[in-house]
Structure formats: C-alpha cells, structure tokens
Amino acid sequence: MKPPGIRVIGLTGGVATGKSSVARFFEERGVPVIDADRLAREAVEPGSPCLARLAALFGTGVLHGDGSLDRKRLARMVFADGEKRRQLEAVLHPEIRRLAEERIARAAAAGERIVIYMAPLLIEAGATDRVDEIWVVTVRPGIQVERLMARDGIGRDEAGRIIASQMPLAEKERHGRIVIDNSGTPEETRRLLAALWEQETGGTP
Template identity: 50%
Template sequence: MRIIGLTGGIASGKSSVAGLLEALGAPVVDADQLSREAVKPGTAAYAAILDLFGPDLISADGSLDRERLGNIVFSDPEARKRLESIVHPAIKLLAEERLAELRHGEGKVAFYMAPLLIEAGAVDRVDEVWVVYLDAETQLKRLMQRDRLSREDALRRIESQMPMVVKKSYAKVVIDNSGPWEETAQQVRSVWEREIVKPEGRG
C-alpha cells in the first residue's frame, strides 16, 4: 500500500482535489475529519480544550464551537500552540490507526489529506507528498470569499501557516489550483494516470 500525503495552504482546494482522487478510486483519510473525532464530547482532548479555553466554547449540541475556537487561536500564536499540543497527538493516534488498516488492505494507494501535514511533523506517516498550490493573491481572495472574512483576518490565517512556496519544496507532485477548476481537474487526472495507473501497469 502506497500512502500519499495530500496537503496545501488554507483555501487551496485540497478537499476538491481529494474528492476527485476518491472518485478515481483512491480511499482518502481526512485529517480534518479526524480532528473532529478527536475532540468529540467525552474525549480527553475535548476536556483538555475546555480546561484551557473555558466552557464558552461549548455549542448548543455540546460539541466544540470550532469557529469561535478558530477566532481565538488564529489571533494568538501562543494559544494556537497550546491547542495544537492537545489536538495533534490525538489526531496522530487516529491517523495511524486508519492508515494501518489501509496498509493491511488490498488496495494499492490511499491518500492522507492533512492541511498541517508538514507543520505537524507528520510527513513520516506517508510515503510521498503531493501539494495543492495556488498563488498568494488567489489564495487570499478565495479565503475571504469562502469564509466571509475581511482581508486582514484572511491574511492573519494565511500567515499562521507555512508559506505555500515552502510547502512546494516538500512535494513530489504539485497540483496548481490557481486557475479554473476544469484545469485543475485535468491536472489531477493526468497525475493520476502518470503516477498511479502507469506505475501499477509496469509492475
């Protein structure tokens, strides 16, 4: 089983690319989904976050108010580090469990989609890295539109992450999502054919 890490910056289009890869036949383990599971009510991480940030973060349904928590940590680097010290180990346990299940399965390839794959030191969980990239101005515009943020708030969130040009240096494959989705989708299909289908055929 070949595990490929799929990453990129905020609003780069990782989920859309992952959806297409899934449609092409690859299972996808989503770190964002794991992060939700890791902090569900009743988990140790949930309790630790409430101890750290207070009960105001509890939503009406008992879950964490992720939007409010995001607003806190994106404006306070120290708070973000404390949150990550709680969440990242919990995600790691879940990720390793899911990836181990896949490695013992019958498939040939799977993707681990993780926005902070590199920042969290999780590159060793995968065999190679693919990066979904877009230029800085396009990233800013898409984030402002997607999350209805001011330019200042969007910049703060982007600047809290590793620069996209640095992430590219870790990549075996770069998928440029700066243009229309149709162009990106064609790139993904071409990469799939070149990197996944043809190597299997040669084997």
C-alpha cells in the first residue's frame, strides 16, 4: 500500500535505453531513486530466504563457492525457459515488492514529495499498481542495438536476441504518461529532462 502524500513515478524502458542515466539526473536534483535491480540483489544476499529458495529450485549450481548467487549462470538457465523464468519471478517479485514498499514508506516518512521507482520490468511484472504514473525511456531501435553491443561487448546477433526477448519499446511507450526519447547526446537528453522537470514540478522536488 502506497502511503498518502507522496508521488511515485515509475521509470522504465528497454535494455540499453539509458534508464540509469535518466535516473541520475533526478538524483542530482535531490529526488530519491529506488532501483528495483538493486532491490533484487538485496533480496538474494547470502543467507536470505529468497536465495535458499532459488538454490532449492534450480540447484546449488547457481551458487558461487562463497554462497552468493551466480547471476550469469541463473540467467542462462532461465533465458530460454519460460517455466523456469516464471519460477524465478514467483520467488523474487514478492520480495522486491516488499522492499520497494518499505523504501517508499521511508521516503514518505522523511517528508519526500516525489520518489522515482526505476524498474526495467515494471509493466511485465504487474507492478504498475505501486506507482502513480509511468515514465518510459526509449531510443530508436538501431541506437538500442548499437548501445547494447558497446555496453556488453557482444555481437549484433546476440544483441538482437536479447532485445527480441523483451517487451517491444513501442508497447512500453503506450503505457507511459511521459515518454523520454534518449536517442540524442547526453547533453541533449539533459536539456530535455530539465525542461520536463520544470514542467512537472516547477523545478523543485
């Protein structure tokens, strides 16, 4: 349950669209950013109930020798297996939700009026009910491929497969009250974001 008096903006987008760069812009203006990916890492820290459940589901082979989660190995296991992906989500998503609600409540108690909840799978995970509105970061398709290749050091075919496995950007855009085109230079995006923030808040959190 979202506490009253705080505006929660859900920030989402596809892989390599620049969600983190957009989030940093808001952080620099003093807006709290709750990162769902960080919460997912917190949820599976060594000794956590979530990690124990994942090891029981997928085998201890998904653990490093020190007991931490081998994320790359787990990702390979679930990438092309819809049932395993659903099992993973059934373990992770409720805990991420609990942690997100905890952070939002903490921000509200501290007197924050706006918080950004950055979640790549906000729409796919059915988590839109925990935000007041959705802002989607997007780029032109060719730019997305090039940025993913450069970021991860992978070939065009692999980048294409990763992008094809996700919800199309055009579909995500339909969910957004605000669509942020991050196809330009960092300077161009910052100017766009500054104008957007002024429009939405008068320039203050």
